[in-house]
Amino acid sequence: MEISERVKMLRKIKKITQADLAKAIGVSPGNVGDWERGKTKPGSDALIALIQYFNVSADWLLIGEGQPIPLTNKHHKSLLLADLEKDMILKFRQLDLRDQEDVKDIIDMKYKKMLKRNK
Structure with a gap:
């Protein structure tokens, strides 16, 4: 799975539109669409915003390794x-x-x- 697919999957899990995601992380809806189609990849600022917004690990978002969704015990x-x-x-x-x-x-x-x- 590529970063484009992971971004799209996270957005769908959260049940938000590309425009909603774009507004939440401060980019244009066209940027999100381009990422999800694999046309471009998020820049460093956008990556940080995605990681923080979705609360996922950088390793998982970037290369599909590690723990996708941080889970913690008590x-x-x-x-x-x-x-x-x-x-x-x-x-x-x-x-x-x-x-x-x-x-x-x-x-x-x-x-x-x-x-x-x-x-």
Whole structure:
């Protein structure tokens, strides 16, 4: 996945338009469109603004490595996530609330079965 795809994915997860994103980070909507089409790449100021706006790691936004979305536990230490977990979280966030609740119910059911097996 290229930076163009990651920017577009983050924008869609947040359910905002290119114009909304452009206004939030201080660029033109044309810039955002060009980034998402892979025509150009964000400059350093825009990259910093994107990282801060979406609260993602620079490594992930730039090269697709590292942790895309910072998650912390109650002790404020970063949680290390497997690629499968990262993928699931990103997809889960794109679902509407009802579908998210359905997924949670399925996970709860699987978890309960696992606990019964391990007793």
